[in-house]
Structure formats: C-alpha cells, structure tokens
Amino acid sequence: MDIVKEVLEKQKKDLEKFKPITVEKHLDVGIDIGHLMVTDPNYFDDDKLRSDKDKYLLDLTRDNTQLIVNSIWELPTERVEEFVVAKIPPPRFVLPRARKLPVPKPLTKWEQIAKAKGIKKRNRDKKVYDEVLDKWVPTYGYQRFKAEKEKDWVLEVPHNADPNKDMFQEKRDLRIERIAKNEISRMKNIARAKKIQTPRTGFLGPDAASAKDLVTAANIAKASTASVGVFQEKLSKDKQARGIGVKELIPGSKRKRAPITIPGEKRRNLNIVNKVLNKKPKIDVEKAISLQKMEARKEREASMAEDSETKKKGKKSSKGGFGRKKPKGGQGKRNHSKRAVGRKRR
16 A cells, blocks of 8 residues: 555656646737647736746746647647648738748849740750760860860861961960950849849949049159150040149149240250350348448447457456556547448437
C-alpha cells in the first residue's frame, strides 16, 4: 500500500507541473490560423504585472499559444506517409508589407525591339561541337575563350597589313574595345530606365561636369604651361570661359602681351633699348631744397653741440685751476652781414 501511495503522489506531482489544455478568458480572443496569430483584447492584470512581470508575461504567452494549438487540432487532418498533417486555411488578417511592392523591371532597348518584332529568345545549348578542335566546347564563358585561344594558335596576316604587326595584340584590343562598347550600352540602358539624361557617349550622372565647367577647365589647362598659354595652339571652335575674368582665369595675364613673332619681338626689343638710351634725368627741385635744408639743420645742430661741450670743459678747468686760453675779442660773435642758410628763426 505504501508503494502505491508513493507512486500516486509522484504522478500527482508530475501532473502539477503541466497546466491543463483548457484556457479561460473573460473576452474571446481572435485567432487567425493562417498566420498562426492570436489577438488578445483582455486587459493586463496590473497587480500581477508589478509583482512578477516575467512570470506573468510567460503565463500569458503560454495560454495564448495553447489556444493556437487547440485550434490546430480542430482542423481536418490527413496522413502523409508516416505523418499526420493538418490543412491550414488561408489567412484572414491582412498584414502590412515590410517592403514596397516590386516594380516590374524596365525593358532594355533590345527587349523592346524584340517585343515589337515578335522575336523570341531561344535557349542555346551549353556546349557545341567544334570541328577544328574535334571536341565539345562551351558555348559561352571562360572555357569558351580558352577554346578560342587554343584554336587560334596561328593567325593569318593580310596582304595589305604591316608584316611586323602583332595580330594577336590587335585581336586582343578589338575584344577589349567590344567589351567596353557593351558596357557603355548597358549603362545607357540603366540611365534610360531611370530617366537620366545621357550624352552621345558615356554616362552623365548628377556629378558630371557641365559644358561651362568643361570650357573653364580647358582654359585653365591651357594657362597652366610655362608660357602661360602663349604658345598653345588654338582650335577652330575654341571658346573662352564665360562669367570668369581673364585676370582670375590666367595667372600673369594682367600685362598686355604682344603676339610672339620674330619681327614683333625685334621691334619690341629696339623700343626698350631706345627708351633706356634716350632717358633724361629728371631734377626734382622740391626734393633738392628739402635735402639742402636738412643738411643745414644738421650742421647747425652739430655746431651747437660743440659749443655746449666747450662751455662744459671751461667750467671744469676754472674749478681745477688750469684751462685753455681766453678767447680773443670779436670771436664767436655772429656776423649779420652773412645770410644764414636754412629756415629763418623767429
């Protein structure tokens, strides 16, 4: 009996770990089996949410998941080999798209022509038999190029061509040119699909230079030589940049430059020599008078400084008991008959 009780108690404890499959809700939940989604309109229990948030959310998720599982078991089933499969109906709830609707890819120029003329694309075989190599070679791809290279191990030189010309290099250049041309066509198709303006050749994007920028760049390039663009050849339809002055565009163009020709250069050199030889000295009277006044002022200041020094020496000699001789009468006096040079004192 004790063993039976122990087994029943253990079974009871094990059953307590698992909750029942029946779930009770105050308000009916919306179940969409097609999306395996449950919409729960019931309110949260604030007390349980504050006391233990993780446990409350875990229990709520478990109950809603149990409702989805119960709905799946109510669906019609069928056996596929060894498995029982439920037939899920189409979804009822319309979910918003994460991305925008795909736009149909625009047709290229060749696809438009093929559609207009009814040309259908034919499927080519991956390999084709080559009679020269006597084996099957790929129709396209790297191995095809390898087979072509193996087949063209020798090339015939035309009669009118240079015998020293490398025909292999010419063929290689033509292939590179053809690849570049195809790439330009591809870029044109992309630009045409996106409605971007394209020139006759190349690709014109938002960062491409305009006609004005190209003319300005050409003029700057011409002026970037050692002769500041003097010896640069001019084209028949050469244009000058508009909106930019010549002084800002070409450095050193402030001086007017004569055309560089042999007679013009000789005449210009002769004019320079004549100017140097026939140059007459200019006499600035006012400047000469000011210099003369300045020299007279310096002489007068120097004489006054000497007189003051002699006076100082005379005083010292009288105190010491010896000195120079007494000056004669009339010396050191001012002669009024002579006119003083410089500015008159008042």
